[in-house]
Amino acid sequence: MRFHPVRHATLAAGFALAAFSQEKPLAISGAQIIPISGEPIPRGVLVVQHGRILAVGPADAVKIPADADVIDASGKILMPGLVDSHSHIGAGTGGDGSAPIQPDARVLDSLDVRDSSIQKARAGGITSVNVMPGSGHLISGQTLYLKLREARTIDDLLIKLPDGTNAGGLKMANGTNSIRAAPFPGTRAKSAALVREQYIKAQEYRDKIRRANGDAEKMPPRDLALEELVEVLDGKRIVQNHTHRHDDILTVLRLSREFGFKVVLHHVSEGWKVADEIAAARVACSVIMIDSPGGKLETRDADWRTPAILEKAGVLVGFHTDDPICDSRRFLRSAGLAVRAGMTRKGALEAMTIANAKILGLETRVGSLESGKDADFILLSADPLSVYAHVEQTWVEGRKVFDLSNPQDHLYAAGGAGAGDSRRAHLCCFTSAWDLIAAANEGNQ
Amino acid sequence: MKNARRIFSFLLLGAAALPLRAANLAIVGETVHTMAGAALKNGVVLIRDGKIEAVGPAGSVRIPDDYRVLKAAVVTPGLIDAHATVGLSGVLNQAQDQDMWEKSSPMQPELRAIDAYNAKDPLVAWVRSFGVTTVNTGHAPTALISGQTMIVKTQGRTADQDVINPAAMTSVTLGRNGLTVAEGAPGTGGPSATKPPGTRAKAIAMLRADFIKAREYAQKREAKDESKRPGRDLHLEVLLRALDGSQPLLVTVNRQQDIISALRFAQEFKLKLVLDGCADAPMVLDAIKASGFPVVVHPTMQRSYEDMENLSIETAGRLHAAGIPIALQSSYEAYVPKTRVVLFEAAIAAANGLGFEPALASVTVDAARLLGIGDRTGSLERGKDADVALYDGDPFEYTAHCVGTVINGEVFADGPH
Known part of the structure; x- marks a missing residue:
């Protein structure tokens, strides 16, 4: 198949929109939550949907919606982005x-x-x-x-x-x-x-x-x-x-x-x-x-x-x-x-x-983590004031934008060959002339 | 007048009557990282006349009544920064306190750090306030050959009083930083007599030519006919120390091709190198390992751009895992922070692949060994210099403090920092 950047871009955008409108709630459960707006919650739940925070509180006080996707974040620290x-x-x-x-x-x-x-x-x-x-x-x-x-x-x-x-x-x-x-x-x-x-x-x-x-x-x-x-x-x-x-x-x-x-x-x-x-x-x-x-x-x-x-x-x-x-x-x-x-x-x-x-x-x-606010949060491996803490995940408006377990993201986090290069965008058609050339070669085969 | 003279001689007598040694000390730590064996729980370090007298568990070391007792949660050897510019690159960053870069010529091994080191610069006290007691400092990694480093205690008296080794290593810089130097900049002594290299190949060609000249100089100095012997040449004399192996070359090099060039250069002249920086080390790990040369790894938090673009906070850990001897450093910063603190660089390395013990070793015992001062510093052992750092918690934690620094038995309370 020949590569059509414009068509791919349209598809990608359409897919992203569709995904957003039918989005299920997402619950992050089990982490110690530092909401900033209140005292830390030793074992908390954060529920987000459509880019906003639906609820935040202790695990035994926040009801996770039945259709929610649940991420177990036990042992992690969750705080606002x-x-x-x-x-x-x-x-x-x-x-x-x-x-x-x-x-x-x-x-x-x-x-x-x-x-x-x-x-x-x-x-x-x-x-x-x-x-x-x-x-x-x-x-x-x-x-x-x-x-x-x-x-x-x-x-x-x-x-x-x-x-x-x-x-x-x-x-x-x-x-x-x-x-x-x-x-x-x-x-x-x-x-x-x-x-x-x-x-x-x-x-x-x-x-x-x-x-x-x-x-x-x-x-x-x-x-x-x-x-x-x-x-x-x-x-x-x-x-x-x-x-x-x-x-x-x-x-x-x-x-x-x-x-x-x-x-x-x-x-x-x-x-x-x-x-x-x-x-x-x-x-x-x-x-x-x-x-x-x-x-x-x-x-x-x-x-x-x-x-x-x-x-x-x-x-x-x-x-x-x-x-x-x-x-x-x-x-x-x-x-x-x-x-x-x-x-x-x-x-x-x-x-x-x-x-x-x-x-x-x-x-x-x-x-801060309060219902109605943007679902911007991070997951840490340890206390935020500790040198040993790693940012494991970063979420913006309910979407994960960084995941330390992803090798490419790990490269950006730690450094190394390629860490200075421009980032390739997801859900997207191309990011550089090399991608265009690669795509063209694929099309010719 | 007579009175004044009398007062003067009285003061002199008074000074002579003062004890010439620091107070005897007992440092008691809940955890004592001696770096010579496992850490001690409830350990004691006895210090007498500036030297370590005894080290052991509280039960086995009796503290004499007249010893001053210092207590801390964590006790480590005084930290060693294996490559710094502190004392030459002053706090103000004004022309009058910047002695780390002589731009008049690209190769000046004859420049000695000891002739520029300002023991009173506030940054010397600053790094000391975090437990740093020894630095290998000198001219910055800028010119192709920038000068000779000195190993000095951070006691802040004078260069001559605090020095351990006045001519420790000769600094060579390869890659982009060692290339064209701005000529005739204000305060730099006008345009270069010699043109700096503009390319990598030219830099190596200039180095090779200089070392060949040094070899020939050595041969001529041995001439049987004394009248045919050349006069002393400060420049070439320094290179001879590299050629005869008595003084290592500290080669700052970051790109992988430059690391390989450094190894090729070393092989040609049978030189002993200490590799420095090495941002691209993971790409040429085998070659570094095969060379047997140790690496003073770039500051963990150094900015990644230009030659350092590929640096990683995990490189120290990878080199250590490969069995390559490493130490850490504060290196050189032209702007802010005017100096880094090697404790913090080790902390980030500790948390990113190196681990606590190797990270602490990289700024104590391993650094001492790399700098050739392992017989007197780097660990808490009987007979060694009484250089000790005291902390109120894990030294690497952001929120812990250095609560005291001891150098040659002298107690500094610059903090808590």
């Missing part, structure tokens, strides 16, 4: 070198969903992720919040908001990364001045739109950059702000106060020095756990006690990989190291899940 609030998987990009402020650049237009880094993130138990452009700009572009479903194209990974737009934030940075040769700023004060100038422009742009009151003739010409900043001013888009030094952290808080935008502080190496100020501003922090301080001047005083100190001050704390800075496959390690340095176990597990969900504004859908 991890949420990474700052990552660079998928080899995405944002603004280029032409200007320090580029809110119009979208990471959406650059991602490779078959990049091995995405399957490695699944191997690390990550099911939701904020993929960001880099920190070399004051504003480097629009970030994207993704669900790590099976994917053939970027559209398969998007999270749609009720108004139909794609969920995502705005990446900003201050400190030394965005201080570069012209046209970039040369100092911290100039950095802040440029950002203020841009937000004032956005305020004026918004005012013009308001004054036009629907009159097309009075509307200002569309400005892609200012449109995004208006979304930020209106609270529709959260600023995800790279910042290390304590004075840079305070600058972010000052700007956020002046313009009233919602912001999350990322990295916060010196957060421990201004924990009370961060708490008073009611601003959340996404912390990175690096194996040693330094590597650049502004992270000299980075301290593993930061999450514990922020937690104690009452700050909402999440963690992130900043992959490839930290490997997505070792994401749980962040929680372990934070507990080592004094954070509570509860706080550290929340920081991997529900706190990060809040940081992305996705807490109604992900971050």
Whole structure:
């Protein structure tokens, strides 16, 4: 038979749809469940269907539907899929070198969903992720919040908001990364001045739109950059702000106060020095756990006690990989190291899940195991804070996207020859020119 | 003035009156991994004058009354990092604290780590705070021949006081990292006098030419007519130590074809190598095994890209299972983390195929043997240096702490970390 990619793709899509509409409930039973939304359940049951959680609770309290497929997960730990609030998987990009402020650049237009880094993130138990452009700009572009479903194209990974737009934030940075040769700023004060100038422009742009009151003739010409900043001013888009030094952290808080935008502080190496100020501003922090301080001047005083100190001050704390800075496959390690340095176990597990969900504004859908929420969960071989724990399975919206017992998935989890190659998508016709050639050869035989 | 002089001599006398040795210690561990036989339950390590005096179960070792007693859940030998850049690659990552990469020429075996090692760099104390007591540190795996490593205790005094071996190994880097070096970068001493290699074949050709020159130099040095003997050549002298087997070459190599090239090069000049990195080792396991050379495996958590694209967290386990001697390392990071901690690299290896005991051995007794310092470090045995690490649980667990580090009997409480 000759190979027809288009027909195969149509068949595959049709099959997937049919499978979804007739889907039976699935029960995962016997595992110790860490729901995050409540106390751990020593022997629990999780029931999911149509991508959502139907029920979760102790084995003797949750009735498994008669038609359910049942997976015995005795001896395993089951917890929500991890949420990474700052990552660079998928080899995405944002603004280029032409200007320090580029809110119009979208990471959406650059991602490779078959990049091995995405399957490695699944191997690390990550099911939701904020993929960001880099920190070399004051504003480097629009970030994207993704669900790590099976994917053939970027559209398969998007999270749609009720108004139909794609969920995502705005990446900003201050400190030394965005201080570069012209046209970039040369100092911290100039950095802040440029950002203020841009937000004032956005305020004026918004005012013009308001004054036009629907009159097309009075509307200002569309400005892609200012449109995004208006979304930020209106609270529709959260600023995800790279910042290390304590004075840079305070600058972010000052700007956020002046313009009233919602912001999350990322990295916060010196957060421990201004924990009370961060708490008073009611601003959340996404912390990175690096194996040693330094590597650049502004992270000299980075301290593993930061999450514990922020937690104690009452700050909402999440963690992130900043992959490839930290490997997505070792994401749980962040929680372990934070507990080592004094954070509570509860706080550290929340920081991997529900706190990060809040940081992305996705807490109604992900971050804990509660009925009605997305069926995103992972199965672990041991306690999540143990070095000996392996992520054995990762599920997104009721579908298994990673299974350590599968040799190909094991390769992505552990590494080895081929682990850097693009992933072949399932239920799909081809992934590379070599597949096309192989298929053509088959057809000719 | 007179008074000042009097005070000065008083201080001198005072200093002379201080004991010149660290306090005598008894370290009591619920579990003591001596790495010389099975682990002891309720073990005691007695330390006197910086050396281990006795090791045994609590019942059989009497603790003298005047010994300071330290207690911990788990006691291990001080950890050994078999290849680091700590002390040369400083915490700030600013030009003034980055001495791990001399870019003026691609082959400079004459560069000695001991002439650059900063014992006071905060990262030395940082790795010590996790129980690391000895590092084989030096120039980074960057230039084709980057310099000579030194083996040094992390006591943080001075290079000369802390050194064990001032010229341990000569670092060679093959593959992509050993190729073209950016010339004339700021602070690097201007453009290269010698052009760095641009390809793999050129790199090996340059190495071979240099070693042939060293051989000829050795012959000329033996000339009967003294007037015909060449003057000292620091560069070639170092290569001679590799040629006569007195100093191994530490060859950082990751791609399988480069590993094979390294073995071919070693065979031609009858060199003793320590292979380093070896991301592709599983593909050429038999060749490595046949060479008899040990491997300092890449950091378990090193990023997989370029030459390290194929690295696996299971490689250490596979090499060990094949009977190849291994040790672990922190290696070199140009950005963050500015140093890795070999304890954590061993932890990930332990949990991914290597297992607890071999993983601990890879950063203690096996590392000591590989570095040629097994007679004085790497295990808790009578007569060895009193280098000990104390933990409040399984040292490899994320949530456990190093609660004390002892080097030559000196107690460091940098933590708990």
